[in-house]
Every structure is written in structure tokens, then in C-alpha cells.
Amino acid sequence: MARRGKGRNVHGVLLLDKPTGISSNDALQKVKRIYFAAKAGHTGALDPLATGMLPICLGEATKFSQYLLDSDKRYVVTAKLGVRTTTSDSDGEVVSERPVNFSHAELIEALDKFRGDSMQVPSMYSALKYQGQPLYKYAREGVEVPREARPITVYELKLLRFEGDELELEVHSSKGTYIRTIVDDLGELLGCGAHVIQLRRTQVSTYPYERMLTLEQLECILQQAKASETQPSDVLDPLLLPLDTAVSHLPEVNMPDVVAEYVKHGQPVQVGGAPTSGLVRMTAGDSRLFLGVGEINDDGLVAPKRMVNY
Secondary structure, X not given: XXXXXXXXXXXXXXXXXXXXXXXXXXXXXXXXXXXXXXXXXXXXXXXXXXXXXXXXXXXXXXXXXXXXXXXOXXXXXXXXEOEEEOOOEOOOOEEEEOOOOOOHHHHHHHHHOOOEEEEEOOOOOOOXXXXXXXXXXXXXXXXXXXXXXXXXXXXXXXXXXXXXXEEEEEEEEOOOOOHHHHHHHHHHHHOOOEEEEEEEEXXXXXXXHXXXXXXXXXXXXXXXXXXXXXXXXXXHHHHOEOHHHHXXXXXXXXXXXXXXXXXXXXXXXXXXXXXXXXXXXXXXXXXXXXXXXXXXXXXXXXXXXXXXXX
């Protein structure tokens, strides 16, 4: 018989402000412990060096984490010019050092080459897998493996600061974009090399920046609850965002409760006003209870694809 998992059934999305120096999985485990959650997952790893928004999905929200993985992201990155490293950030070993002697006009021209659609070759120090192993494992062993260039889109690239050998940029990009690689490629284009010294993710999808919480804040709330003999869930759970925020970008199909019963049993249903194709966010009744994600099938029916189990 399988061992029963420990923890409670708590559902929602926590916007964690990940600190520097720990992995995304370490941060996830700390949140899972604070919430005493039976199930948790994150929605796109941040490097240990990086800080900022890391949505943590708890319970049934983990079913919809993929949709956050696929969403746009926004970052503020500080690069050091003149030095290239193995990992394209300050955690790596120095590969080369070159003088910084380009003009402001040359920098503006170079930045423009990264805007819009392009093909990006991921760094060897990424978590992408090759033959079942993350690329960074091969890199640490000194093994170079082939990587396919992947399509990315940089919607916005702002120059925030250029002082001496430091460059600060704001990047709004599509899923799968490696900011370290943009910085490394920019450094090579400018002929001096560059690497990331600070990276902060400020937005995932449309989640609000001001709703982020640090591990220290969560720990403090937990300890205060224990000290006042308050049930921790009474103060921690209200900090979670609703399940359906992970798929808020999908068009809503609201159906009567009686129709929703068929969907809950896995049956496609006809709903007036539904889109003619694609994925939809299914809700039921006047309360708009979130049911899960559906897909419009070839017959124009709303077919359940990923359901919430309340």
C-alpha cells in the first residue's frame, strides 16, 4: 500500500518574492512546510542568483501551473560589462576580460537587434534536458551537447541605466527566454563580453507585484499565529490567490449548474456563446465556481480537459 502523503489540502497560488542564494525548489519546499501543504509546485524556476516573483501553486492549483510556465515574464537585470563567464552570470568562472569602449549610440543599435522575434540558443547552464539530464549537469562535467535554437519574443527592452561597466535593462519577454543568454549575446555583439550580476523577475502573467510575500514575512506570520494560539491556516490561507488566476487569460465559459454536472463527469456539453475553438476557463452558476480548463472539440462542444477536484 502506498504511503499516505503528509500535509493538508490547501488550494491556491502564493506569489513568493524569492530571495537570492537559494534554488527555486528550496524556496518551494520552505513554502510547502510553512503552509503544511500536501501538494505544491512552482511555475518556472529562477536561478539561485535571481530574486523576485515565483508563483507557488498549492493543492489543485498545481494542475494549472503549466499555463503560468507558458506566460510572459518581466525582468530587471543588471549586467557587468567587460567580463564574460561560463554561466553568463556572476556564479560562473571568468572566460575572458576585454575593454569596454563602445559608444551610447552603438549600445542603442545593439539593443534593437534583440527586440521582437528571434531564435535563441539556450545556455549550457540551463535546466533544459538532453537525453534525460539537465544541460547544467553536462556543463559541470565539461561536456558540450547540441542545443537547438528556440523561438522567443522580446516585447519590450528598455535601457534603464548605463554607467561605467554596468548596464541595467528591463525585459518583457515570452516563455523560455533566457535573460542570461541575452546579456551574454549582447556582450559579444558589443565586443566586450558581459554577464549578469543581478536579476529580478518583477512579473509573471498579470500577477500584481504588490501581492508578493517574502519567506521572512511568511515565517513571521506563522510564528505570530502560533504565539497567539491562532490557527495558522486562518492567517496564511487568505494570502493565497484563487485557483483560476493561473488561467485568467483564457476566455470564460459560464454554464448552468445542471450542465456543469455533466462536465464534472467528463462529458462534453453545448454552451451558448462559447468560442469556436481553443482552450476555455469553465465556471458554473451565478457564483462562477471555477471548474477547470476545457477545450472546444471538433463538434463545437466544451470538452473538459483539466478539472478541479474540490
